[in-house]
Amino acid sequence: MNALTWNIILALIWVGITGDFNLANLLIGLLLGYAILGFALRDQPQFARYVGKLPKLVWFTGFFLRELFTSNLRVAYDVLTPTHHMRPAVIAVPLIAQTDVEITVLANLISLTPGTLGLDVSSDRKVLYLHVMYLDDExxxxDSIRRLEQRVLDLLR
Incomplete structure (x- = not known):
């Protein structure tokens, strides 16, 4: 089993032992399991990769929440003001992502943010077609999609 699976098992054991089944206790269990695995598997190379992904996950979560918040504000502003600032368009974005998982995660994250929607992927999986509500500068x-894609690939690879 990989380190993530062991971490989840240890977190569930923690929740079971404490008898407090809530999200906060599960997060405490995940952190305790992470520390236990860090001590027990400190010489294993696969755990070194796992340890390196946690800070990336934290930074990615902050980055994505900021993007989500700003895109929500932009759409809300456009809805609440009498004049519309929309300039909808369909654009093609070249992809670095190669696997189906990488492309799917990227397309879903893009579709989660208001104002953008993943429409299709080319048959050779090298281009993602997007519908954007605000095309000020293509x-x-x-570039913003490229930054998101790079962060997703850093997490998944």
Missing amino acids: QDVR
């Missing part, structure tokens, strides 16, 4: 949109 290169800016591509």
